[in-house]
Amino acid sequence: MPTTAPTTGTAAPAPAADTAPTTAPTTDAPVPALSGLAAHIAHTLADSLTVAELYGPLGGPVYHELTAGDTHEVRDVLALLRGVPGPVLELACGSGRLTLPLLAAGHDVTGVDTSASLLAELRDRLSEPAAQRLARRLTLVEGDMCALELPGRFGAALLGTTTIGLVPPAARPGFFRAVREHLEPGGLFVLSAHTPSAGDTGHGDQPTVRPVITPQAVTFVIDQAEPGLDQRQVAILRLTAEGGPLLLTSTVNVPDPDTLAAELRDAGFDLDEVRTARPAADAAAAAELSILVARSTR
Secondary structure, rough: OOOOOOOOOOOOOOOOOOOOOOOOOOOOOOOOOHHHHHHHHHHHHHOOEEEEEEEOOHHHHHHHHHHOOOOOOHHHHHHHHOOOOOOEEEEOOOOOOHHHHHHOOOEEEEEOOOOOHHHHHHHHHHOHHHHHHHHHEEEEEOOOOHHHOOOOOEEEEEOOOOOOOOHHHHHHHHHHHHHHHHHEEEEEEEEEEOOOOOOOOHHHOEEEEEEEEOOOOEEEEEEOOOOOEEEEEEEEEEEEEOOOOOOEEEEEEEEOOHHHHHHHHOEEEEEEEEEEEEOOOOOOOOOOOEEEEEEEEO
């Protein structure tokens, strides 16, 4: 699943306190402890607010709506995987932002994701008449990508949309080894990571807030660094004419590309290259991504 919505936007004033109590009911999977602006919102709206996990049943459809049209890193992924023999293992495939282009390019794909709601969105997209021919080359697996035990081996594996940030740092070495064990010898592993920047306001004291206005809702995408930690809290506040406000939240780790490169080497990969993702024509303001290309040595 994708890890975060784009982090660009205008800086919002920091709340008076770093944390605030929340009495908001949660009707979804357990959510991260709120801090910063998200905690301030929860405290202010109190019982009128529903708080839910970003990738859970309530959050999945909203996340899909915000990200389905984002073409960032698609061109790079297709170019890197062109001509790869054998099927592609797409980790955290979500609602198919990268899956559908891979299928359209002729790849057989096995997609893995823990989010039933996002996989349901992908199945719905593939049920449309124009996409049904693509569905024949797709296998979907609902499960934890950090506990991979899939039959067969793959010519390449893909973890896009900086989703590596959802893997706890202590679990990354084992995760990378599990990915390598699912690849053919010499198989590629392509993953993207956030590129740190000194001017990145999403990693300072103040959050960034990006409004998204559609006929159905007004949505605010909030991105705020966790003080003293290599983490960000991503929150999405959704306001609609029907129903109360919804706050979706997730905590994301921010490993730098150099750290990931070292961990990949330790897990049995050779690093072919690290490149900056080419900006998409429709996402000129998207956060800069680094794409790491590693090759299994076993």
